[in-house]
Amino acid sequence: MAEPLVETRGLTVDYATGRSLRGPANASTRVLRGVDIRIDAGEIVGIVGESGSGKSTLGRALLGLVPASEGQVLFAGHPLNAQPDGALALRRHMQMIFQDPMSSLNPRHTIRTILTRPILLHGIAANQAAADAAAAAVLDRVGLPLEVLARYPHELSGGQRQRIGIARAVMLRPRFVLADEIISGQDVSTQARVLVLLKELCAEIGMALAFISHDLSVIRALCHRVYVLNGGVVVEEGSCEAVFAAPQHAYTRALIDAIPLPVVGTGWLAA
Amino acid sequence: MADVTAAAASRRTWQPMISAALRDPKVVVGGGFILLLIILALGADFIAPHDPLAQDLMLGSLPPAGMAGAESGYWMGTDDLGRDVLSRFIHGTRVALTVAFVAATIAALVGTVVGLLAGYFGGWIDVVVSRLIEIWMAFPAVLLSILIVAILGSGVHSVIIAIAIIDWTRFARVVRAETMAQRQADYVTASTVLGFSRLGILAGEILPNVLWVVLGLFTLELGLAVVIEAILSFVGLSVSSDTPTWGGMIAQGRGIIYQAWWVFALPLAGLLATVLAFNQLGAGLRRSLDPVMQR
Ligand SMILES: Nc1ncnc2c1ncn2[C@@H]1O[C@H](COP(=O)(O)OP(=O)(O)OP(=O)(O)O)[C@@H](O)[C@H]1O
Ligand SMILES: [Mg+2]
Numbered sequence: 001m002a003e004p005l006v007e008t009r010g011l012t013v014d015y016a017t018g019r020s021l022r023g024p025a026n027a028s029t030r031v032l033r034g035v036d037i038r039i040d041a042g043e044i045v046g047i048v049g050e051s052g053s054g055k056s057t058l059g060r061a062l063l064g065l066v067p068a069s070e071g072q073v074l075f076a077g078h079p080l081n082a083q084p085d086g087a088l089a090l091r092r093h094m095q096m097i098f099q100d101p102m103s104s105l106n107p108r109h110t111i112r113t114i115l116t117r118p119i120l121l122h123g124i125a126a127n128q129a130a131a132d133a134a135a136a137a138v139l140d141r142v143g144l145p146l147e148v149l150a151r152y153p154h155e156l157s158g159g160q161r162q163r164i165g166i167a168r169a170v171m172l173r174p175r176f177v178l179a180d181e182i183i184s185g186q187d188v189s190t191q192a193r194v195l196v197l198l199k200e201l202c203a204e205i206g207m208a209l210a211f212i213s214h215d216l217s218v219i220r221a222l223c224h225r226v227y228v229l230n231g232g233v234v235v236e237e238g239s240c241e242a243v244f245a246a247p248q249h250a251y252t253r254a255l256i257d258a259i260p261l262p263v264v265g266t267g268w269l270a271a
Numbered sequence: 272m273a274d275v276t277a278a279a280a281s282r283r284t285w286q287p288m289i290s291a292a293l294r295d296p297k298v299v300v301g302g303g304f305i306l307l308l309i310i311l312a313l314g315a316d317f318i319a320p321h322d323p324l325a326q327d328l329m330l331g332s333l334p335p336a337g338m339a340g341a342e343s344g345y346w347m348g349t350d351d352l353g354r355d356v357l358s359r360f361i362h363g364t365r366v367a368l369t370v371a372f373v374a375a376t377i378a379a380l381v382g383t384v385v386g387l388l389a390g391y392f393g394g395w396i397d398v399v400v401s402r403l404i405e406i407w408m409a410f411p412a413v414l415l416s417i418l419i420v421a422i423l424g425s426g427v428h429s430v431i432i433a434i435a436i437i438d439w440t441r442f443a444r445v446v447r448a449e450t451m452a453q454r455q456a457d458y459v460t461a462s463t464v465l466g467f468s469r470l471g472i473l474a475g476e477i478l479p480n481v482l483w484v485v486l487g488l489f490t491l492e493l494g495l496a497v498v499i500e501a502i503l504s505f506v507g508l509s510v511s512s513d514t515p516t517w518g519g520m521i522a523q524g525r526g527i528i529y530q531a532w533w534v535f536a537l538p539l540a541g542l543l544a545t546v547l548a549f550n551q552l553g554a555g556l557r558r559s560l561d562p563v564m565q566r
Contacts, residue, residue, distance in 0.1 A: 095465070
């Protein structure tokens with residue numbers, strides 16, 4: 001079997017809850033306990049679980065944004081915590097799409113600045129003209145007009161901002177992208193178009209996607225494999241068909257039973 | 272082709288921003304008044320109708336033009352030593368503006384850098400900075416400035432240093448709080464994920480968001496510095512009494528307020544108008560230029 005792109009081994013994450021620096025005991029809560037997951041190149045993997053189960057924490061650990069207290073995260077075989085701070089080459093290949101597109105875009109940068117600064121930083125575009133051309137191309141790809149380049153984030157609609165967030169991530173041609181609850185709070189047709197776009201982009205760029213959601217119907221339509229998280233532990237994993245057809249764990253069965261019937265809006269992703 | 276259109280579509284040039292600012296009445300009125308003061312300060316030697324130091328006891332305590340007993344050519348009257356009040360006021364803009372711009376700039380630079388570092392990095396830097404600010408705030412500003420000038424000796428330099436030493440905390444406090452708030456936003460995490468360094472994020476992402484509060488504080492500080500300089504002149508700690516200053520005129524005019532109230536009134540009015548003009552200019556600039564403030 002080929003080497004996995006992203007892999008965790010016995011990943012355990014604690015959040016300090018002691019607050020005080022000089023408190024008697026450094027209290028902490030264990031949010032993830034011995035999580036083993038693997039994501040192969042080009043694979044779309046769903047991560048589901050109820051609120052507070054540790055999905056976002058797992059996602060952030062995959063990107064090296066929260067440290068592992070035990071175990072490790074490997075990216076293309078390199079342990080993340082062993083990477084020096086500015087491991088730029090590695091950074092480029094692990095991107096993220098945020099839940100709140102307003103907060104994730106700098107309110108005082110134009111869309112042009114937001115899209116071109118990262119590719120200039122990574123040397124993907126040699127100069128501003130090349131970066132502008134790349135920005136124009138990606139806008140076209142995500143279905144936004146060129147005029148938005150001169151705008152500030154608050155001058156766009158929520159759906160347009162979401163597309164800018166996606167564009168910014170895929171412009172680096174990353175090998176792995178994390179999407180954390182990116183479609184909550186949008187209407188069904190907007191959700192559908194965003195998901196179709198994501199699926200196409202994954203295929204075009206050959207990037208792997210970790211898709212965090214509590215919406216099982218979306219996971220089922222989008223993902224190849226799924227991890228079910230409960231209380232910081234992976235309780236079930238497997239291909240989507242297998243897990244949805246015959247859930248092994250009572251918790252997964254409960255989640256599946258909670259899907260409202262009839263399941264709306266999955267046909268469009270079948271292609 | 273694509274790059275040409277992209278460049279054209281994305282160009283936010285300065286011309287429309289400047290014309291937007293120039294259409295704002297606050298900028299026009301506030302900025303116009305400050306511009307007038309700058310012209311007076313630079314051209315004082317040519318603009319002032321009389322030598323600000325020339326005494327003529329025959330012409331002492333003349334009232335302003337239009338009042339009974341006024342002498343032509345002395346528009347705002349003379350003081351008890353017969354010096355032309357308008358000329359002294361015009362020359363007084365030099366010290367006022369020099370102190371305002373230099374002191375406010377130093378205070379803003381120091382306070383902003385310290386506030387950014389404390390707010391962004393937290394930890395021991397923040398502990399040290401927060402304690403320093405608390406200690407600073409515990410001293411009454413005016414007493415502290417008098418103390419500093421008394422130690423350094425009087426003069427424009429000492430006044431500038433005193434104001435900067437006292438008022439950098441004004442900037443540091445606000446910038447620290449604003450930086451801490453900005454740090455929580457997802458765009459900072461996004462920048463980390465995109466590969467920007469911590470200092471790069473501070474300078475390139477957070478600073479553009481904090482700069483607008485700094486602008487507001489800066490214009491406030493410009494006005495405050497003029498007031499503090501006037502207070503120090505008033506108590507005789509600013510520049511030598513040969514140099515005309517607004518504070519010096521106020522102090523002198525207060526003593527002769529029953530014989531010649533105009534010696535007191537003109538610099539006081541100038542002081543208030545300057546503070547107001549700086550504030551209006553700051554509010555107007557932000558209103559017309561800050562992308563997030565635009566209606
Ligand atoms: N910065 C933090 N400090 C302390 N505890 C935290 C922190 N972030 C999250 N937690 C706790 O960790 C647990 C898991 O949080 P996490 O955000 O990973 O859940 P989630 O599965 O993403 O939930 P949701 O579906 O609501 O987004 C929760 O109990 C939460 O209270
Ligand atoms: Mg979450």
